[in-house]
Amino acid sequence: MSDSQKPYILAVDGGGSGCRVAIADCDGNRLGGAIGDAANVASNLDSACVNVAAAINAALKDAHLDHHATPNICAHFGLAGYMDEKQGQILRKKFKFHKLSLTDDRPTTVLGSLGGQDGYVIGIGTGTFCGASNAGQMHFVSGRGFYISDQASGAWLGRRSLEIVVQCDDKILVHSPLTQSLLAQFNNINAMVKFSVTATPRDYARFAPDIIRAASNDDQHGRALMNEGAAYLRSALTTLGYQSGERLVLTGGVGPSYLEYLGKPFNTNITKPLGDALDGGLAMAHKLVLQSNEACA
Amino acid sequence: MSDSQKPYILAVDGGGSGCRVAIADCDGNRLGGAIGDAANVASNLDSACVNVAAAINAALKDAHLDHHATPNICAHFGLAGYMDEKQGQILRKKFKFHKLSLTDDRPTTVLGSLGGQDGYVIGIGTGTFCGASNAGQMHFVSGRGFYISDQASGAWLGRRSLEIVVQCDDKILVHSPLTQSLLAQFNNINAMVKFSVTATPRDYARFAPDIIRAASNDDQHGRALMNEGAAYLRSALTTLGYQSGERLVLTGGVGPSYLEYLGKPFNTNITKPLGDALDGGLAMAHKLVLQSNEACA
Numbered sequence: 221m222s223d224s225q226k227p228y229i230l231a232v233d234g235g236g237s238g239c240r241v242a243i244a245d246c247d248g249n250r251l252g253g254a255i256g257d258a259a260n261v262a263s264n265l266d267s268a269c270v271n272v273a274a275a276i277n278a279a280l281k282d283a284h285l286d287h288h289a290t291p292n293i294c295a296h297f298g299l300a301g302y303m304d305e306k307q308g309q310i311l312r313k314k315f316k317f318h319k320l321s322l323t324d325d326r327p328t329t330v331l332g333s334l335g336g337q338d339g340y341v342i343g344i345g346t347g348t349f350c351g352a353s354n355a356g357q358m359h360f361v362s363g364r365g366f367y368i369s370d371q372a373s374g375a376w377l378g379r380r381s382l383e384i385v386v387q388c389d390d391k392i393l394v395h396s397p398l399t400q401s402l403l404a405q406f407n408n409i410n411a412m413v414k415f416s417v418t419a420t421p422r423d424y425a426r427f428a429p430d431i432i433r434a435a436s437n438d439d440q441h442g443r444a445l446m447n448e449g450a451a452y453l454r455s456a457l458t459t460l461g462y463q464s465g466e467r468l469v470l471t472g473g474v475g476p477s478y479l480e481y482l483g484k485p486f487n488t489n490i491t492k493p494l495g496d497a498l499d500g501g502l503a504m505a506h507k508l509v510l511q512s513n514e515a516c517a
Numbered sequence: 518m519s520d521s522q523k524p525y526i527l528a529v530d531g532g533g534s535g536c537r538v539a540i541a542d543c544d545g546n547r548l549g550g551a552i553g554d555a556a557n558v559a560s561n562l563d564s565a566c567v568n569v570a571a572a573i574n575a576a577l578k579d580a581h582l583d584h585h586a587t588p589n590i591c592a593h594f595g596l597a598g599y600m601d602e603k604q605g606q607i608l609r610k611k612f613k614f615h616k617l618s619l620t621d622d623r624p625t626t627v628l629g630s631l632g633g634q635d636g637y638v639i640g641i642g643t644g645t646f647c648g649a650s651n652a653g654q655m656h657f658v659s660g661r662g663f664y665i666s667d668q669a670s671g672a673w674l675g676r677r678s679l680e681i682v683v684q685c686d687d688k689i690l691v692h693s694p695l696t697q698s699l700l701a702q703f704n705n706i707n708a709m710v711k712f713s714v715t716a717t718p719r720d721y722a723r724f725a726p727d728i729i730r731a732a733s734n735d736d737q738h739g740r741a742l743m744n745e746g747a748a749y750l751r752s753a754l755t756t757l758g759y760q761s762g763e764r765l766v767l768t769g770g771v772g773p774s775y776l777e778y779l780g781k782p783f784n785t786n787i788t789k790p791l792g793d794a795l796d797g798g799l800a801m802a803h804k805l806v807l808q809s810n811e812a813c814a
Contacts (some may be wrong), residue, residue, distance in 0.1 A: 262714065303707045361687040364706070366715035368679040382665040390658040392756045409661070410600045416664035417559065459689045 226290050227318065227509050228285070231501025232272055233325060234259030234299035236346060237422060239272055241279035242498045243293075246509050252283025253498075261311075262301025262365070269314050272297070276315075294319045294512065296504035298328030298497055300347075301365075319508040325497055326351055326360050329471065332500030333493040339467030340460060341493075342453055344475040345426040348373035350453065361456040366421040372472045377431045378449070379425030382412060384441050396441045398434035401428060420463030425474075432459040432477045450481035457486060467491050519760055524589050524615065524806050525582070528798025529569055530622060531556030531596035533643060534719065539795045540574035540590075543806050549580025550795075558608075559662075560600025566611050569594070573612075581631060591616045591809065595625030595794055597644075616805040622794055623648055623657050626768065629797030630790040636764030637757060638790075639750055641772040643722040645670035647750065649757040658753040659691035663718040669746030671771045674728045675721030677745070679709060681738050693738045695731035722771075729774045747778035754783060764788045 226246055239259035243251045256275025281288060295317040302308075302324040312320060313386045330341045330351040341351045348370040349363030355403030359391045359459040385402050387393040389409045406412040415423070462468070464485035471493045472478045479490060523543055530537045536556035540548045552798060553572025556565040577583060592614040599605075599621040606794050627638045627648040638648045645667040646660030663672045684690040686706045703709040712720070731739030759765070760784035767773045769791045776787060 262711065305711070361689065362683075364683050364710045365713060367716065368676065368710065369683045371680075379665065383668075386659075386666045387663050390753070390756065392658060392752050413600075413661045413665065414559070416662060419664065455689050456687070459687065 227294055227507035227512070228274070228283075228289060229502050229509060230279070230295040230317070231328070231498050231505055232259070232276070232295070232297040232299065233328060233497040233501055234261070234268060234272060234297065235325060236260040236263060236300055239268075239275050239299075240498055241272075241275045242441060242502060243279050243285065244454075244502055246506065247513065248502065248506070252279050252281075252284070253311065254278035254282055259299055260301040261299045261307050262303065263309060265307060268299065268301075269311065272299075273314065277482050290316060291318055293317045293506035294505045296321045296323070296328070296501045296502050296508065298323050298325040298504075300325045314426040321504055321508055323504070324363070325359050326363055328497040328500035328504065330358055330500065332495040332497050333469040333471050334491075335494030335499075336503065337467065337494075339469065339491065340457055340462050341469045341471060342457070342475050342478065343472045344373055344470075344478070345472040346374050346421050348376070350456040350460060352462070354461075359460055361459055366424075370421075372478065373421075373450040374425030374428035375421035376424075377445055377449065377474070378427035379416075379419075380445055381427055381431050381441070382416060384426075384445075385409075385412065388441075393441075396434070396439045397432065397437075398439040399444045401434075428474055432474070436480075446478065446481045450478050450483070453478060453482060454486060462486065465489055470494050471496075491493050520784075524591055524809070525580075525586060526799055526802035527576070527590050527592040527614070528625070528680075528795050528802055529556070529573070529594040529596065530593070530625060530794040530798055531558070531565060531569060531594065532622060533557040533560060533597055536565075536596075537795055538569075538572045539799060540576050540580040540582065541799055543803065544640050545799065545803070548582070549576050551575035556596055557598040558596045558604050559600065562604060565596065565598075566608065566630075566671040569596075570611065587613060588615055590614045591609070591802045591805035593618045593620070593625070593798045593805065595620050595622040595715065595798050595801075597622045616809060618801055618805055620801070621660075623660055624655055625794040625797035626800065627655055627797065628800050629792040629794050630766040631764065631788075632633060632791030632796075633800065636766065636788065637754055637759050638766045639754075639772050639775065640769045641670055641767075641775070642769040643671050643718050645673070645750075647753040649755060649759070651758075653667060656757055657796050658756055663721075664770055667718075668749040669775065670718075671719075671722030671725035672718035674742055674746065674771070675724035676716075677712075677742055678724055678728050678738070679713060679721075681742075682706075682709065685738075690738075693731070693736045694734075695728065695739045698731075699727065725771055727773070733777075743775065743778045746759060747775050747780070750775060750779060751783060759783065762786055766790050768793075 237370040238254045242253040254275045257271040261268045288396045302316045350361045386401045388395040527550040536553045554568040558565045647658045682696045685692040685696045732743040
């Protein structure tokens with residue numbers, strides 16, 4: 221980093237549907253940002269790199285900085301699907317910052333949501349993760365993807381609800397307004413089966429709002445699904461060491477909808493998120509500045 | 518059909534991993550047969566047609582018949598994934614038999630397994646279906662595919678077992694010998710997650726023998742999975758009208774493994790299958806001959 225310039229900090233929050241970039245000075249004042257396309261590095265590392273690079277360029281422009289600023293930037297990427305240093309090596313080759321740290325998007329979400337305080341975070345959108353932060357140490361449960369993890373997620377709710385529709389169609393279970401309306405969104409059960417053959421987690425997650433709404437209208441299958449999801453979340457929080465009265469943040473598009481199903485003692489200290497994954501990413505980038513022992517106002 | 522020749526009957530049994538063809542005279546004496554490649558018409562109708570045609574040609578050769586025999590053949594195709602007459606029109610255009618009837622592979626399996634008698638059939642391999650035959654009328658439950666149906670199937674057992682491995686790795690559940698050995702088949706949990714992103718139902722079904730073996734060795738997670746599958750099968754049989762003492766056939770690569778988990782009264786009259794889906798298909802082809810009022814010895 222050149223001595224003449226103060227460092228900048230940059231954060232990338234990448235997920236399966238898009239990515240976001242924020243740039244700040246090292247006091248944390250936001251200078252610019254941008255949004256870009258999907259950046260899940262497990263699904264497609266190459267296109268994630270392309271999309272992240274495009275969003276970073278747009279953010280630099282938005283902050284009135286140019287490429288020459290890059291050696292003065294400490295950056296943190298929190299990317300869904302980030303699992304190992306093998307991915308890290310590829311990313312580090314492509315992105316030449318003064319310093320670059322990498323995690324998946326769970327630590328950045330926990331840090332941002334809790335604002336650095338101790339507590340627990342349930343982050344649920346298309347996927348699910350549960351995290352605990354204790355004196356700077358983080359632990360996680362779930363978040364391993366739709367196929368063998370992520371119970372209670374939007375995608376999980378969607379797939380499970382169609383499973384129930386099939387069982388209603390088979391007369392093993394009795395239809396409710398929810399299952400009838402889900403079936404009505406297809407021509408018939410065969411069309412639903414055809415949909416399932418190629419449906420992605422995002423495709424399934426589109427049914428989550430229907431399920432959440434039906435559950436709050438006391439639909440039996442909707443309530444059963446939310447209760448099943450909540451049971452998983454309770455066991456995850458208990459595994460992470462949650463004790464009655466501790467701070468818990470519910471975040472993501474689906475997370476807050478579990479509030480009324482979590483029950484005691486988990487609902488005793490629900491806290492609004494203090495920030496998001498970009499805030500967390502900027503905080504991690506700021507740590508890199510401090511580690512560099514660079515002068516920072 | 519030419520008057521000079523007695524009709525032949527031909528059956529195709531098609532599934533996601535292969536197809537089989539049998540040719541018989543109209544007394545049911547097998548004249549020849551062949552096996553061929555995958556023929557699930559929902560997954561890939563075009564390649565199913567190509568594979569079925571190749572297997573039929575091989576079977577004609579095996580029976581010392583040639584293409585000129587085709588107009589003298591009444592055929593039945595029981596093809597996995599067959600759902601509607603739209604697929605039927607495409608198949609009827611390609612295959613010019615004297616008569617051709619089409620179903621999915623559930624009716625042929627029920628007819629073959631029960632030898633035309635009344636009773637119930639649980640057919641489980643990679644997928645699951647439950648069927649009832651009562652005075653020639655058949656009813657089915659499940660069999661709608663891996664993604665939103667087919668509980669208790671080989672693929673279902675495999676995916677659920679990996680879901681449990683993740684929960685053991687997360688310390689929500691406690692490892693058993695089964696979950697440890699499943700995890701050991703991958704380098705680590707991340708490798709298992711990567712596998713899950715592209716795993717097909719067949720990929721998951723490969724774990725079914727491990728699970729079945731562990732369950733009979735009293736592995737807690739193995740037993741829980743077999744019991745969960747059996748609970749679904751019991752509800753399916755009950756929905757189909759099963760009454761204590763009625764005939765029940767367990768068939769397919771996985772089906773018979775559920776015997777000890779089904780419990781009373783479902784285990785009171787377990788019958789060995791009298792035949793298979795090819796026998797059922799030949800019986801359906803023979804019905805076409807009778808409907809044609811053709812002279813048949």
